[in-house]
Amino acid sequence: MKAKYIVLYHAIYWIYRVINTLVYNHFLYQEDWYRGAYVVQLVLMPFFYVNYAVLIPSLIEKKYTKFFTFTLVWAILFVVVYANWTIYQLHLLYGEALRLPDYTETANNLIYIWLISACFCLFEYWIATFTKNQSLALDKKKHLLQAEENKMLNQLLSDYLDALDHKKPDTIPDGIMKVSDFFKYVLYSRAKKVVLGTELEHVLLLQELSNTQQAKVRIHYGELDDQVFVRSCSVIYAISRLLALSETTRVLEITIETDKQKEVLVWIRLPVENRERIIEGSDWTAIGKAKVAVDRFIIVLD
Numbered sequence: 262m263k264a265k266y267i268v269l270y271h272a273i274y275w276i277y278r279v280i281n282t283l284v285y286n287h288f289l290y291q292e293d294w295y296r297g298a299y300v301v302q303l304v305l306m307p308f309f310y311v312n313y314a315v316l317i318p319s320l321i322e323k324k325y326t327k328f329f330t331f332t333l334v335w336a337i338l339f340v341v342v343y344a345n346w347t348i349y350q351l352h353l354l355y356g357e358a359l360r361l362p363d364y365t366e367t368a369n370n371l372i373y374i375w376l377i378s379a380c381f382c383l384f385e386y387w388i389a390t391f392t393k394n395q396s397l398a399l400d401k402k403k404h405l406l407q408a409e410e411n412k413m414l415n416q417l418l419s420d421y422l423d424a425l426d427h428k429k430p431d432t433i434p435d436g437i438m439k440v441s442d443f444f445k446y447v448l449y450s451r452a453k454k455v456v457l458g459t460e461l462e463h464v465l466l467l468q469e470l471s472n473t474q475q476a477k478v479r480i481h482y483g484e485l486d487d488q489v490f491v492r493s494c495s496v497i498y499a500i501s502r503l504l505a506l507s508e509t510t511r512v513l514e515i516t517i518e519t520d521k522q523k524e525v526l527v528w529i530r531l532p533v534e535n536r537e538r539i540i541e542g543s544d545w546t547a548i549g550k551a552k553v554a555v556d557r558f559i560i561v562l563d
Contacts, residue, residue: 304346308339309378317382343367405547450493458487460496476512483518495562499527499548506539528559
């Protein structure tokens with residue numbers, strides 16, 4: 262959580278405390294303005310932030326000896342300071358006679374301040390942990406995508422260069438231009454959103470490059486809205502990964518379509534061989550959500 266938001270909601274909490282104390286003491290003492298509403302917060306604040314910044318973090322870090330030792334010292338100091346505050350507050354603020362210490366009020370405030378400061382600390386710790394986990398998940402997805410991209414490009418380039426030996430010389434320049442266009446799209450459109458139509462143009466190039474030496478993949482198209490946005494190369498990565506995992510000598514039939522929710526689906530009919538390898542053999546979260554529906558393996562792209 263950003264520091265400015267922490268300062269903001271801490272300030273809101275203490276403003277609430279002051280207003281609440283003012284209202285409470287107005288009805289209790291029938292006073293229009295109660296100075297103790299401010300002073301008592303100054304008594305409580307140091308204990309609040311010691312627990313918030315030192316004691317609870319030591320508990321989170323599993324430094325139990327430090328936590329219990331300092332919490333005991335903290336509680337004793339709180340009782341001494343706040344009990345004396347209950348003795349002298351009316352005398353200092355209004356010149357009234359001293360009174361006996363109010364240990365009930367002291368105990369109530371000790372428990373209240375400990376719980377509230379602990380909740381603040383734990384809430385911020387949870388937010389920080391959640392943010393960190395999200396960042397790690399995004400980094401993992403990014404690395405998986407880059408690894409998949411490098412593997413795909415290396416394989417395609419290798420296959421295509423091998424196939425050049427069997428091509429007619431006059432067809433080689435056009436082939437090199439197609440490879441160049443495909444590689445440019447993959448390398449320079451990373452992490453961008455593109456319309457599905459643009460992605461499918463390069464899927465055709467992927468199909469052509471994959472089938473250079475022998476037929477490996479055949480792309481089919483279901484109902485499509487080619488104006489929906491997808492993350493660039495996501496369809497290409499899905500097809501490439503399916504090809505790598507299927508390890509079949511037959512032509513892999515892959516269907517691309519959009520559903521009613523405008524989500525892009527890439528799916529195959531699961532073969533008997535390599536069924537488990539396709540389902541479990543790779544982390545599909547880098548591309549989208551994978552699921553099995555009857556005999557179909559479906560990837561719902563992010």
